[in-house]
Amino acid sequence: MDCSTRIDVRHTLIEELSTSTHHFCRLSHYDGGVAYESSLVNQLTDRLIAGELRPGARLSETALAKEFDVSRNTLREAFRVLGEQGLVNHIPHRGVSVASPSTADVIDIYRVRRHVECSVLENAPKNHPHADRMREAVEVAETAAAAEDWLLVGTANMTFHNALVSLSDSARLMRTFENVLAELRLAFLKVEFLDFLHAPFVVRNQEVLDAYLSGSSRAAAEMLGTYLGDSERQVLGAYARAGKD
Amino acid sequence: MDCSTRIDVRHTLIEELSTSTHHFCRLSHYDGGVAYESSLVNQLTDRLIAGELRPGARLSETALAKEFDVSRNTLREAFRVLGEQGLVNHIPHRGVSVASPSTADVIDIYRVRRHVECSVLENAPKNHPHADRMREAVEVAETAAAAEDWLLVGTANMTFHNALVSLSDSARLMRTFENVLAELRLAFLKVEFLDFLHAPFVVRNQEVLDAYLSGSSRAAAEMLGTYLGDSERQVLGAYARAGKD
DNA sequence: TAGCATGGATTGTTCAACAAGAATAGACGT
DNA sequence: ACGTCTATTCTTGTTGAACAATCCATGCTA
Known part of the structure; x- marks a missing residue:
């Protein structure tokens, strides 16, 4: 990169x-x-x-x-x-x-993610142009996962969620979200997180996207909520294993 | 102040x-x-x-x-x-x-407000301690409105919404929201907005709070959504009258 | 009038210096 | 040995001056 x-x-x-x-x-x-x-x-x-x-x-x-x-x-x-x-x-x-995000910081970051991402997805218009970017990101992640290029999978994942928030058409929300994701990246680095941990979420990005595209935004938002909950648990688990707080 | x-x-x-x-x-x-x-x-x-x-x-x-x-x-x-x-x-x-928020900026700011405030309120726990602050803000606003102290009404209104976002227990969300509200304040100043325009919303704060306290968070969030829509229209109307963009 | 050159004003950046607070090391006493 | 206190040292906080880079307005020229 x-x-x-x-x-x-x-x-x-x-x-x-x-x-x-x-x-x-x-x-x-x-x-x-x-x-x-x-x-x-x-x-x-x-x-x-x-x-x-x-x-x-x-x-x-x-x-x-x-x-x-x-x-x-x-x-x-x-x-x-x-x-x-x-x-x-x-x-x-x-x-x-x-910045060295503490456990409390990670929790806080995921709070922001849940509120922002889920709300944006639930209220996104039906056929938002940027949905294409989400699909592209999913495709990139899939091929990258097949090629075991975990670094690319990680960046594609970031692209996916950035594109998701861009469905809000709000520059300020995007800025906030980008800052939060950057902070989360530091949290990953703190525990020697490797990007291949993003891999299990590729298919779930796909599912969330499909739900949104099929018109059931509410269901998509709920799937994304549990998705983020799982992701948060994974990070916090890594923190616990690494003995960080 | x-x-x-x-x-x-x-x-x-x-x-x-x-x-x-x-x-x-x-x-x-x-x-x-x-x-x-x-x-x-x-x-x-x-x-x-x-x-x-x-x-x-x-x-x-x-x-x-x-x-x-x-x-x-x-x-x-x-x-x-x-x-x-x-x-x-x-x-x-x-x-x-x-900063001199344009019409597009105002729209963007209200997009953030809708996403953040509504999501926070809808997902807020049942008996959050900070709900007291919301009630206090409403009471202050009511007495201030009775005394026609519109400046105090305006600050109480800000306090109410800040307290609302604090229901998220997220410091980052609070920071973002405070920045956005500060920007909105500049938008008010730009069109010689006077704080007494907050007055009609005092009673609606009350209603939103009551809905939340009674346990119907979803209804409260929806009320807040239309509330914010009306508020946005008011500001944009003032912009149009003042010939600003 | 349109385009262009010039000069003045403001910002971008650097440097050296000193003040102020924090961290370290060492002396001291118990 | 341990903790406490002090003194030294290091880093940051802030300043003022200086110069380069850029913008802006003025006036000139065609």
Whole structure:
């Protein structure tokens, strides 16, 4: 998963939903191919999601500034953005560290997922254009699972759920959801979670999608609810086995 | 509505929900009575919500830095936080301006409100402790309406909906919702909205609460849904009358 | 009038410096 | 040995100045 791919997963859908210039900066704000401050945020996000900066790791301002070849002040601005997104934890006079979601955080994250995803799916219009993206994601996941490319399965799974939330046609809901999913990714990294654990859920994505497409949104939302409950249990189980909290 | 009151409305509930130290900085991060960087964010937020910095107004770095007696760099850090919260719009090389929600933004905000509030209410446990806060908010709103204190009615209304979302027991959902409500406040300010327009909704808050307390969460959620639809129409109508978009 | 150049203003970014709080190590006493 | 206190050291918080990059408005030219 190279950089551009990840950015695509995380930012493509929301761009299309954005009608006003409101969060223009946050989106792909390139000017003649040169990215501004958001470039630094994206670089940091990439490394966070890739697991190069492990959850809980302290991020030294001087060290990171040197590494990314920016000044401390510029880096601090990026830290504020990441802090607001929940990817890093900032404690005054103690610096920032990579967010290390606790058990309570995981539970909280899944609460958000249940409320947002289920509500969006239940109230989604009958033939939303983005349903195609969901189907595509399912297909990609299936072929990837057949080829045992678990990394691709994981990203396809993320794409599926992002596409699902995009059925709401709400840029803000998408943004919130993306931040939450990014946090969840850190939770995965924390317990050495491997992407192949996404595999059992490929078929359930399929089932949820079919239920929605057949017009029974309510049933689809309920299936998704139990789906998320199972997923949550799996993560919490991994936490317990790893002795994390 | 003085500063401490507003902070109370915006941050008290979420503090209680926050079990981990994750977003500790964002919360009331005081140390011996001295607030750090978040103090500046709070000051700016206060002035934004109070309407002293009108929606759409450009925020000059040098001018604001002098006004708040901080350096440009420190101010820029605060800008990044506010930008991520949606209160401020940042366009590279053109500076920051107070968010000025468009019609599309208002629609988007109400989409979030419907998904979040309705889902939370429908799935709220039967006797959630925070239901008391909802009742208190309703009572405050009623007495304030009788006294024709429309400002207080408006804040009580915000308190009601914040308390409602807190039924989810999710700190992240609360944070998102607070940001969205703050943005909606800017939309109100944009069209010279006066808080007395909240008044007709006092009784409907009461009805929604009663439905929930009587155990019919589904009915309560549906009432809330139509409630929000009416509220949205009201705001959009004001936008149309004011010729805004 | 349309297009273009120029100058002024603002933002983006860096650097060096110092203040302030936190963490570490060592001295001290029990 | 253990805990406590202090002093040193490190990191972060914040500032001011400086310069580059970009935008904007003005006026010029065709």
